[in-house]
Amino acid sequence: MTTAVASGAAALPSTLALGLARGGTELREFFRQKENLIFTVSLPAVLMLLLGTVYVKEVAAAQMFAAGMIGAGIISTSFVGLGMSVVADREDGTLKRLRGTPMPFTSYFIGKIVLVFVSSLFEAVLLVAVGVLRFDLELPASAEKWLTFAWVFTLGVVACSLVGVALSGIAKSTRNAAGVLNLPYIVLQFLSGVFIMQSALPESLRTVGSFFPLKWVCQGFRSVFALEEGYAVMEAAGSWELGKIALVLGAWSIAGLVLVGRTFRWSNTSR
Template sequence: MSTRATHVRQERPAPPNPVRVGFARGAIELRQFFRERDAVVFTFSMPVVLLVLLASIFRDTYPGTQVTAGQVFAAGMIAAGIMSATFITLGIGITQDRDDGTLKRLRGTPTPVTSYFIGKILLVLVVSFAEVAALLAVGAGLFGLPLPADGGKWLVFARVFLLGVVSCALLGIAVSSLPRSAKSASSVIMMPFIGLQFISGVLFNPIKALPSPMVEIGSVFPLKWMAQGFRSVFLPDSMTTQEVAGSWEPGRTALLLTAWCIGGLVLCLVTFRWKNSRQG
């Protein structure tokens, strides 16, 4: 009587779903972020404080319009708030994760790598939305920033917001490889952010009054186009005379922000490091 060996095939567990794990990671990132009170206060207060200071100091009305300098600063500061919530948050946060070994440990777990970045993007998306809501409340409540009644304007707002969040987030991920340690991250990442606010027409208005070389450098980066896009949403068309090109350039704004989304992804793939020099 022959016996037939039976082989029991053990099924391997299905790999975790990257999107589902990414959303779970995003919830963890949000809890960790809001537990750090210092980071929360800095992230939300800096753009608001700058807006209040600038709009309180400069009270002029632009010739031939009813638009005040405070309204122009409010529109541009929305762009700076988004960049603060994305570029700075990710640039410093990922540097800290690399420095304390979080990224190194992540590579040794079954957690999909993409889930880590999905969690980070969800974090900055929520923080950016809250930052913009705060700036709109301050701009409209204190400085009379007019909220558009035209649905088309809000579609432009949504487009600039989403493209701005993605492009600046990717740029923050890429720049996180520059600091040598978490201690130097704030200095390394804050310096270009502050400089860009001046040459992108956020802290200096009108932008066409800037020297041409500065405008050309600022036009390379997404902050200038985000600020211009938001000015096109909240300010009347008569304010196009204060722009370098004499128009809002909606098509060019969308094209260049999209290009930065693609270019930022390429930069991330080329420059991102999972370990610092001390970890080998």
């Protein structure tokens, strides 16, 4: 009898399996709420449509603007959206209930990243569609560029998700989470080449922006959607720096893991 119990305990699902199952639950809850689709996923596309109509007059500019907006949209979902989601789970007692189950907190975060990855991909497709239909965005023709899109997208989602979770520990409730998470996000959009090319910024602001993931995500996407390689000279360094992009986003992913381990709280009264 003891052997059977031990065998049953050993057969518990793995951390990854539990995380993927949790991700399925997160996705069902997310897409059941229509406001998530209207206000979260579609917001970057609406901003792209409005700002692009006012400021973008040439196809080449549309390519660069669309790339920056796709990067900003991904960061909005992963950094802001996920951070606020964790705060909400802490506030309504979801995290406290999960702590009492066999599911490790690693599985909880895998589930959240699954949610962010899928919703960010949905958002990116929507942004690309707006770019193609409204601004004559030309899609990359080579497999190499789509591969670059894939790894920049994946590293960007992972890095910014972990940083968003780490910063969620600062917010005490959903009421102040928006301020904690949206302020750096809005500032970094101007420092990272979303609305203004980094090469047009003062050197001091370029330096500040280069410390954070958004700049490198947007630069990576611009390398994908650039019509010609010559557009790389418009970057602050005069090149796409793909190797550096991978290193910076990888470093932020590791730093995010460390920060989550130090700042994550199951409730507002415990660590």
